[in-house]
Amino acid sequence: MAKKGKRTLQDYPRPSVAVDTAVLTVLPPERTGRGDDRGELAVLQVRRTGGHKRGEWSLLGTFLHEGELLAGSVARSLREKAGLGDDVVPRQxxxxxxxxxxxxxxxxxxxxKVWVPHARLAPVVEAADGGLRLVPVGEVGPMPFDHPEIVAEAVAQGRAEYAKRADPGRLLPGSFTLHELWVVHDAVAGHFDSTEDAFRLRAVRLLEPSPEPPRKLDVGRPAKLYRRR
Amino acid sequence: MAKKGKRTLQDYPRPSVAVDTAVLTVLPPERTGRGDDRGELAVLQVRRTGGHKRGEWSLLGTFLHEGELLAGSVARSLREKAGLGDDVVPRQxxxxxxxxxxxxxxxxxxxxKVWVPHARLAPVVEAADGGLRLVPVGEVGPMPFDHPEIVAEAVAQGRAEYAKRADPGRLLPGSFTLHELWVVHDAVAGHFDSTEDAFRLRAVRLLEPSPEPPRKLDVGRPAKLYRRR
DNA sequence: TAAATAGTGTCTCTGAGACACTATTCA
DNA sequence: TGAATAGTGTCTCAGAGACACTATTTA
Structure with a gap:
């Protein structure tokens, strides 16, 4: 290192900077393979191709490029490795x-960490021919580096967000029923939140009614539609 | 960049990594210059010495060294630039x-961000001969880089911590009175929390009584001592 | 006894959960 | 009309704030 008073940036070590992203979504009830009507919080995994690591699953990751912002790096990895658009909001x-x-x-x-609706992930995973998979956050299996820790922190942060606001990850479209909202929140919370009944009362205060007419279902009373406030 | 499949770490840019730390403390009422009995949330600033930036105040900062952890880098900057011990818990x-x-x-x-009790900071600032100062977080003045943003986020995170737990920054010694605890919490919250009366009831649930006898004050009923649970 | 400080009891308000009840639709 | 789903009303309980009241000490 140079003498005091003459130090420059070059005198300090410059590490490589990886950008690893936990892509979170909620599997709809018909995709969980559990047979009940509850969703499941899941994370996107990428099959590694290089050398002896072949076959391992890891999180989506890349290295920071020249002149690139971290959020830009996340968006690029989503685009290049999962064909997803740029309309995502990564959170550090x-x-x-x-x-x-x-x-x-x-x-x-x-x-x-970034939320992506399952409807957008499903075709991408399908098209990746085994290169991508969505797994419940409790069943991620072995992953390289500190990726299991990253998943754990992503899940913790995600749960904290969903405990405070209505669908902050925008997993649902513009308008939705209270039941749909509950399925998402229940899945994110890991089925430990509360009953659907108690949830409705709490949720309504965070929503505004949609002007659309109630949505008809196969049976039963049509459900009112709401929007995020 | 090398061809696909042959990339190494050297193919990616390697930025320098600075470690900037907001050292937070609470000025005791007699040090705020306000004349009332309320404390004040304050941050440590360092006078810059290099070149045309001379005279500006910035946060405590350093560059990450070879083989060093981020928390270690924070501890080193506290040691080297402020003469503080290693018994601190930096939070990213x-x-x-x-x-x-x-x-x-x-x-x-x-x-x-790191919490340091004022009693430990005061002698260090005194001995620094104008090289360090403690200023209320609302009066930091101009600072280089994005340091004002860092202070804002440190304050926000600090307030969130103190809203949930009793003195998580360990600004108070092992045992303390409810009044002392309130002064700290009130200062961290920026005097918008609640009345001292309401605070007491809430705080007691987060504490355990100390076996020590009540502490005699100058006048009035002696105050029971409590400990963090 | 007055002043000063510490600590308690009580009231009200609000939010959450439990749960029974009503509403609307289809077969 | 019965099954299925959506939505509401009511009860209870817990936490927070306001505030008056009691307790303990010194001068």
Missing amino acids: LRVFDAVERDTRGRVLSVAH | LRVFDAVERDTRGRVLSVAH
Whole structure:
């Protein structure tokens, strides 16, 4: 290192910066394989192709490019590796900085989390021919680096968001029924939130009624539509 | 960049990594210069010495060193620039990544926040001969880079912590009176929390009584001592 | 006894959960 | 009319704030 008073940026180590993203969604009840009418919080995994790691599943990740913002890096990885549009709002979790987290050298990972509706993920996963999969957050299996920790923190942050607001991840379309909203919140909370009954009363205060007419279902009383406030 | 399948860490840009820390404390009532009996949330500033920036005040900062953890970097800057011990618990805020935030080149800043009791900070500031100062978080004045944003986020995170738990920053010693606890919480909240009366009831549930005898004051009924649970 | 501070009891309000009840539709 | 789903009314309970009241000490 240079003498005091003459130091420049070049005198300090410059680590590589990875950007790893937990893409979260809620599997609709008919896609959980559980046979009940509850959704399931799931995360997107990518099959690794390089060398001896072939076959392992990891989170979506990339390295920060020249002149790129972190949010831009997340958007690029979603675009390049999952063919998703740029209309996503990545949220930063934190930096994972264990010195030995990557055997190739010092790599800091800035972990992110992003919500994507299942309707947009499903065709992408289908088209990826085994290169992508959606798994319930409790069944992610072994993952490289500190990716299991990243999933855990993403889930924790996601649950905290959904406990405070109505569908902050915009997993539902512009208008929706209270039942649809409950399925999403119940899935995010891991089925420990409360009954659907108690949820309705709480949720209505966070919503505004949609001007659309009630939606007819197969049977039963048609359901009023609401919007996020 | 190398061809696909042959990329190495060296193919990606490696930014410098700064570690900027908002050191937060509560000025005791007699140090606020306000004449009332309320404390004040304050942040530590460092006088810059280099070149044309001389005289500006900034947050405590350093660059990440070889093989160093972020928390270690925070601890080192506290030790080297403020003579503080290693018994602090830095909490990461987030990465500030604006491309032009430092004119010398691409520098990511991993912002941190740390609580330090005023009793430990006061002698250090005194001994620094004008190189350090403690200012109320509302009066930080101009600061370089994105340091004002970092202060704002540190304050927001700090307030959220104190809203949930009793003195999570351990600004008070092992045992303390409810009044002392209220002064700290009131200062952190910016005097908008609630009355001291309402605070007491809420706080007691988060505390356990200390076995020590009540502390005698100058006048009035001696105050029971409590501990963080 | 007055002043000063610490601590308690009580009232009201609000929000959440439980749960029974009503409403609307289709077969 | 019965099954299925949506939605409402009511009860209870817990936490928070307001505020008056009691307790303990010094001068």
